[in-house]
Amino acid sequence: MFWKKKKNKEEIYGWSVEQDIRLIDYLVDGLLVFDKNSRLSLANSQAERFFEIDRKEILGKTILELGRFDRIKPLASLLIGGAKEFFRLELPISENFILELTTVPIMERGEKSGSLVVLHDISREKTVDKMKSEFVAFSAHRLRTPASAIKWTLGMFLEGEFGKLTQEQQEVMEKTYQANERLIKTVNDFLNVAQIEEGRYLSKTTLSDIGDLIGTLLDGYKEEIKQRKIKLEFKRSGESLPRVMLDQEKMKIAVRNIFENALKYTLAGGKVSVSLKKRGKEIEVEIRDSGVGIPANQQDKVFTKFFRGSNVMRMETEGVGLGLYIAKNIIEAHNGRIWFDSEEGKGTAFYFIIPIKEKFAEFLTEKFY
Numbered sequence: 001m002f003w004k005k006k007k008n009k010e011e012i013y014g015w016s017v018e019q020d021i022r023l024i025d026y027l028v029d030g031l032l033v034f035d036k037n038s039r040l041s042l043a044n045s046q047a048e049r050f051f052e053i054d055r056k057e058i059l060g061k062t063i064l065e066l067g068r069f070d071r072i073k074p075l076a077s078l079l080i081g082g083a084k085e086f087f088r089l090e091l092p093i094s095e096n097f098i099l100e101l102t103t104v105p106i107m108e109r110g111e112k113s114g115s116l117v118v119l120h121d122i123s124r125e126k127t128v129d130k131m132k133s134e135f136v137a138f139s140a141h142r143l144r145t146p147a148s149a150i151k152w153t154l155g156m157f158l159e160g161e162f163g164k165l166t167q168e169q170q171e172v173m174e175k176t177y178q179a180n181e182r183l184i185k186t187v188n189d190f191l192n193v194a195q196i197e198e199g200r201y202l203s204k205t206t207l208s209d210i211g212d213l214i215g216t217l218l219d220g221y222k223e224e225i226k227q228r229k230i231k232l233e234f235k236r237s238g239e240s241l242p243r244v245m246l247d248q249e250k251m252k253i254a255v256r257n258i259f260e261n262a263l264k265y266t267l268a269g270g271k272v273s274v275s276l277k278k279r280g281k282e283i284e285v286e287i288r289d290s291g292v293g294i295p296a297n298q299q300d301k302v303f304t305k306f307f308r309g310s311n312v313m314r315m316e317t318e319g320v321g322l323g324l325y326i327a328k329n330i331i332e333a334h335n336g337r338i339w340f341d342s343e344e345g346k347g348t349a350f351y352f353i354i355p356i357k358e359k360f361a362e363f364l365t366e367k368f369y
Contacts, residue, residue: 006344027044027046028046028100028121030047030120031043031046031047031117031119032047032116033115033117034079034115034117036113038063038079039060040058040060040061040066041059041060043055043059046119050121052071058072060252074093075091075099078101079103080119084103085103086101087102088102089101089102091119096123097123098122098123099121099122100119100120100121100122101118101119101360102117102118103115103116103117103210115312129197133193136190136194136195139165139190140187140188140191143183144188147180147183147187150180151180151181151184154177154180155177157173158170158173189320190322192322193305193325196326196329202250204249205238205246206247207357208244208245208248208251210243210244210246210276210283211241211252211276213248213251215234215236217252217255217256218232218259221263225272228263229264230266230268230269230270231271232271232273233271233273233274233275234273234274235274236276237277237278241283242244242283244354244356245357246334246354247333247334250333251330251334254330254352255287255327257324257326257327258323259272259287260285261275262289262348262350264312266291266292267291268294270291272289273289275288278356281356282336282353282355282356283353283354284351284352284353284355285352285353286349286351287348287349288348288350289348292315292344293344293348294311294342295309299340299342302340303324303338304355305322305325306321306322307324335352336352336353336355337352337353338350338351
């Protein structure tokens, strides 16, 4: 606000401060203003409702003093120090009450004179999201049991448990078996997404050799690579790579999702390469292909749920667009980072890094993850 003095009264272009304060009391978002000394100088009515407190009890208090109020404590613990700025950060106040926090510096003559804190209630959206995740998880669990039973039965037919099949019957059964496998993979993807959104994804982390993990996984694709006439190159750093803390089952899913995309979208005669190297206190994994690439105008959506590029949909390949979303969340749950570069028609390279743990990392337990 830029106020000016007029007749011993502060006004903003003919609008008094008292009127201004009454106006912000009608806002649906909570507003808090802190001065340069981190004292609360203004709070609107919605902020009072959010924190279930009379503003007279908190005005003039520092952030540290506000931490003594139970309802405000989560906010105060974030704001102590005053250096950080937040944009749409989720702030749980209680089990069923979640605010979205944004802070904006108040500048005067090029210097910071205070901070504006905007609080938006997202409790309803989070409740709806939770209900959707629970529904997806329930439905996926219900589907997995019959799909597994179908797989077992089809396997018995294919192995001749019920007598020798004709060539035509064998072909039909194999196609049915593969279709059921795709169904099982989709169901597992939905379960993985549900676990991610419930915030309970990593279950058991151990000190592991990520090179061995990737090498073993790639061995399972030798036959498919041969049939597809694709050249695979697996390059490990010349030096011995240190071990890292991994949930091995989840990391296999992440690498598999990225690698299968590389195979799926690389045409016969193309090349896929996987390489590992140490970069400072991190291990970097690169999975590069000579495939169809990702359209430039769609690259910002790559890690979102259900994304499939327009060019790959024309290829009629299978998939629901959850693989990279899941991979990104797994890698970030390991305190890692994932990114890519791609050019349509020339191929794609995905990179991710996993931090190397310090000495005595083998004594860390899953509770730290």
